[in-house]
Amino acid sequence: MSYCVHCGVKLADYETRCPLCDTEVLDLNRNEANTEGYYQGRMDINGKKINKRFLVMLISLALLIPSAAVAVIDLVFSSGLTWAFYVFGAALIIWTFIVLPIYVEGKSPYIYLTADLCVSSLYILALSWLNTSVKWLMPVAMPIILSAGVCAFLIIFIVQDKRIGKIEKGGWIMIVTSFLPWAIDIAVTHYLTYSFIPEWAWYVSIPLLILGGVLVVASRNISMSEWIRRNLFF
């Protein structure tokens, strides 16, 4: 055991400098073997705490201020609320997509997705009601949003399934995603030509379907899945 020449305190063997005055300990007889400190152990890393409530308030304010400004401008120039509703709806969509998962943390992703889907659909409904001259909103935008929602539900279900591996999950996600171009193509083609036969979606969906199918089959073949895993650094 050494002593600090300035403070006069006895120092533990592992102290190389005095903790009180930072003076270097010079002791030729110091027991090097006994160097484990009383306070050694793992470091508890809590990370920097994000003030969730503050963040939510900040984003909400950032959305509320332009909405209020737009409402005032609309009232002044149009003598009533007309186009300001577009901004309110967009702000509500952003709030639901970003703020809700931050504020209501730890809930099932299906809940967030349902909320997102409801708000987006309501926005399309409101737009088509407010602006009757735009005809494509209900026949094109609404089916696309609903198809994307169904795809997202299925992808979440696949991602959360613990029984299947990463490669098989990738394959199933590709298969599910391959139906989205079809839905978009059918909605657009039907609106333009009243036909239900897709035009361009084959070029996107079929390669996705094939690739997805290969991955699903390969994942069940051990040697092939190992080869893919090695090459993709999984």
Place this chain on the structure above:
Amino acid sequence: MFRISVTLSDDVDLRILEEAQIHTLKRFPSFASRLRKGLFWHFFEHIDGAPPILEDIYNPTQPLRFRRNRYFMYRLLYRKNRISAEFFHALTDGTGAMTFLLSLVAEYLHLKNGLHVMPSKYVFRCSDSPQAEEYEDAFLRYAGSNVTGLSERPSYRYTGTAVPLNKLLIISGEMPTEALHDKAKEYRTSIGVFLAAVLLYSVYKKQKSEMSKRALRHDAKISLPINLRRFFPTKTVRNFSSYINPGIKSRLGDYSFEEVLAQVEHFMGMNITEKELNARFSGNVKIEKNLLLRIVPLFLKDQILKIGHDLLGNRYSASTISNLGKVEVDEAMRPFITRIDFMLGRSYGKRSSCGCVSYNGNTVITFSRTIVEADIERNFFRQLVEMGIPVAIESNGRG
């Protein structure tokens, strides 16, 4: 947060410790509770199970992450032959925490070595049933109608180079209780008053060293937690403590240690009385019972209290010294416990705090600080060494 550690003579067996914790939680039902938010108030709710026992950490008293800790308001840690517990102050105070931990250790020793420990001040037998008085809110029981205001002069506060948020620098000094007792006796006072005076003198020296009139404008003050059980008998293991802030008027001239000691002693003598303490905590209870404040929603109360605490909470003292005093355990238990440590956690306003506990002829004084500079600690321990008290120092580094 604050922390109590018990060092055993043998390495800790994790499996037995887990079992002992389950038994102890049944004996201490108030510790098996979580903090819930109501519409108007926070409240405790009983929970089943036990918190995970983790390997001890290098940076103690980190904020509790409730979900990670299964919502318990204390965490249990172990490393080699040491068992440590860190407590959220809303759950208990130093006395309650020491009782819980020593009862846990007694149960652990019972399960491991078949030791039968007699119940004592700090040890409850886990086979006994809990009594309602042990988890009562003693503040409500003893609150009277006379209240005193909390207005007082702000204190000088020092600062330095801040360490990262997830770090806490610790320096602990171990010394013979006998030497400390003799020195206190020489000054015709108790160890508690003597140590408080040494800390206040260390703060005063730091204030003087700043060599500015601005620094000397404020009083040098420290905070002293008071165990209310001494004046208001209760068996509660829930929080039942108050505090006082003794100080000196630095602007009036130079003070010697003897003068500082006299100021502390007289201040404590005047303020640590049943009536003064009662009036002090009755004011808090009165606020709690105010109908108008009761109906204010919790989120508003939280924000107002947070702002109030940030602005005023830490203004009245530069440091804290919490002395748990002499811890006595049953004769059968003594050979198995080699050391007890007590440490206060990070305080955002006060740059360093100090916890003291005496056990088995040794007193361990542990400073925890959030700045690199260890001026107060250096002044404090050098003062003790100059008075002839041998001090052995340990630390977890200088940041």
